[in-house]
Amino acid sequence: MIITCPRCFSADDVRPPRRLPDQVLQYRCLNRVHGDHEWLTTRQAVQPLGTVEEGVTDELLDPLSRCVEPGDPFLEYGVVEHRLRTRYPDLFAAHVAEQGHSMFGPRPYTASSVRFGVALGRLERMGELVSEYGPATGAWRHNGQVTYWARTPTTDRLTWAAHCTQLGRSPEWTDNDRADLKQPPAADSTRC
Template structure:
């Protein structure tokens, strides 16, 4: 579906939407003739009935890419997701509200397992990141093993686990009430 600006009635300068909690979408037109113009709408208002939403992970590529630092060893998936939540809280909350999260109980196809994981896989196929499987720790240990991510394969193949990262931060490696704070599930 093509979205047009309500001010200039053109789609040429409309940027991809920013997803906000409560299924809101924030659009911005950067047309130089009228200056920046922002408006809000709902996901349902811009989606045709029965339409499959394509490209749902597009908006996650750049933010997730910024959650793996140059010089990091392979970092456990939970670290990447924690950084996403800290650096892009509205985006994280919107995806959890749409798809759920394992911190609210066992459930298939959560934001973590589907959307965030798919976007990370796309970044790997684009040559931005590399991954390998390793042991799942802390709140993620129910998986048995998870992916570890880096910009480039560390020469010593070193890893930092979620449990180690949490110890460095002085927080529990299990889900806490603070982790659930401000989030809701579908």
């Protein structure tokens, strides 16, 4: 089972869980760049939501690769995800329906962290993309820092908030963002 940090979207620095009373699991990510992050969840929540089944991110590789174009500056994660949503709406909606999204409220292991983030990490390991950490803006600011993605390293960045300004939309989640998306049922007693 792969447990991905909901802050940095990586499984590389996640330590084995510490078992707490009431079947609560405490995970800790020790990412040097992003900083330590701890979260709590239950074994029941981890089993259905925290796993990335073999091949589940395969269908995301090509679409996400196309969401980061040659010549783009480093794009804040939210910009990449927004491009995925607008260019591949059915694919995006299917993954949100299965895994959830933070736009519906705090929840560990959303499509963003467990699927889209894992697929982007795979693209980086394949040499197609590069990433760096930077400030999280707008609806993503609860993360503190997020990944920024580009084809090649650059000194320029496009934040989610600046992207939203360009589009004339709010950088916060809106009812329009939630429209036509389905949230999976809540897991038992998850806490993030």
